[in-house]
Amino acid sequence: MNSGEVSPAIDQALRRVPRGAFVGPQWQERAHEDRPLPIGCGQTTSQPSLVAYMTEQLALTPKSRVLEIGTGSGFQTAILAELAAEVFTVELLPELAASARQRLDGMGYRNVSYRVGDGAEGWPEHAPFDAIIVTAAGRALPPALIAQLRPGGRLLAPLGPPEGEQTLVLVDTRSNGEWHRRDLCSVWFVPLVSASLGDLRPRLGEVN
Ligand code: SAH
Numbered sequence: 001m002n003s004g005e006v007s008p009a010i011d012q013a014l015r016r017v018p019r020g021a022f023v024g025p026q027w028q029e030r031a032h033e034d035r036p037l038p039i040g041c042g043q044t045t046s047q048p049s050l051v052a053y054m055t056e057q058l059a060l061t062p063k064s065r066v067l068e069i070g071t072g073s074g075f076q077t078a079i080l081a082e083l084a085a086e087v088f089t090v091e092l093l094p095e096l097a098a099s100a101r102q103r104l105d106g107m108g109y110r111n112v113s114y115r116v117g118d119g120a121e122g123w124p125e126h127a128p129f130d131a132i133i134v135t136a137a138g139r140a141l142p143p144a145l146i147a148q149l150r151p152g153g154r155l156l157a158p159l160g161p162p163e164g165e166q167t168l169v170l171v172d173t174r175s176n177g178e179w180h181r182r183d184l185c186s187v188w189f190v191p192l193v194s195a196s197l198g199d200l201r202p203r204l205g206e207v208n
Contacts, residue, residue, distance in 0.1 A: 006052045013082035014052055019045075021103065022073035039073040041093050043190050046135070050187065051076050057156050057170055057184065058131040060084045065126070067148065069119030069157075070135035070192070074100030080133070081109045088112075088126050090119035092193055120194035122148040129153060137166045138192035151175045162191035 006014075020031035022045060027037050036044045046054075055076075060066065064084040071077055071091035077100065080087045089112060091097035097116045104112055115123055119134070120142035127148035134145070134157035141157060149155050151173050160166030168184040 006056060009083060010052050010055050010079070013055075013079045014048055016082060017075065017078040019048065019075060021107070022075040022078075039096070040099075041096055043072050043093070043096065045073045045075045046189075051079060053185075054133060054135075054156055054168070055079055055083065058133060058154055060131060064130040067123055067126070067129040067132045067145075068135065069122075069133070069145070071097055071100045071114065072135060074104045076133070076135055077112060078104060078107065078109060081112050084111070084131075086111050086113070088115070088123050088129070090115045090117055090123060092116070092118060118194050118196060120144065120192065120196045124148060132156070134158065134192065135189065136192035137162060137187075137189040138194065141169070141171065142194070142196065144196075146171065146173075146179060149173050149179075151177065158187045158189040164188075 020028050023031055023037045023039060034047045034049050036047050039045050060083045065086045066080050066084045068077055068089040071089040077087055077089045094116050097114055101114045122144045128150035129148055130150055130153050132145050132149055132155040137158040137160055145155060152175055153173055155171040157169055158166040159169050165186050166189060168187045170182045170184055171179050173179045
């Protein structure tokens with residue numbers, strides 16, 4: 001998972017998107033380091049090498065339509081927007097969604113659509129997607145997301161306990177409707193908070 005293995009297009013996208021603009025002033029000096037950083041509201045943005053690796057796994061083309069669950073700071077969103085035709089991004093926390101949108105609008109990204117809500121339900125109005133990336137960990141793959149994947153499409157999601165080591169899982173769908181799951185590596189993501197998945201935490205707002 002080191003950035004040396006990353007394709008030139010992804011490497012270029014990572015160079016074009018200034019990570020420092022996605023974190024608070026107190027983290028500026030660390031923005032160039034390959035480590036996760038806080039983005040407010042108790043959430044984090046992944047280390048750039050993991051963003052690169054995950055993006056690589058999606059096998060995007062300039063024609064791809066991508067669904068992202070967990071907009072967060074919008075850093076991963078920007079990388080996707082650099083490489084794909086259209087990005088649909090869903091964030092549970094209105095505050096993070098609003099600041100990501102403002103940031104990405106300001107940077108000139110016009111191929112991103114934003115939604116505030118529970119990403120475990122996907123975004124059925126814009127389905128099917130060529131790729132779906134989930135950047136928060138759930139215990140199970142949300143069935144709605146698999147249903148919104150185009151045959152031949154790819155879904156990438158961390159699966160596992162909310163406060164522990166998780167597995168990054170790649171699901172690819174075949175044209176006959178079958179899907180295939182491959183476990184890629186261990187990761188540590190913030191939890192996917194979802195009423196529809198039921199198990200992780202109480203509905204947001206009751207947390208803390
Ligand atoms: N990729 C982001 C980091 C995401 S952190 C970045 O580069 O900055 C995970 C995000 O998922 C957090 O912002 C969290 O609020 C959001 N999240 C958690 N549960 C969610 C859900 N059910 N639907 C949508 N977003 C969710």
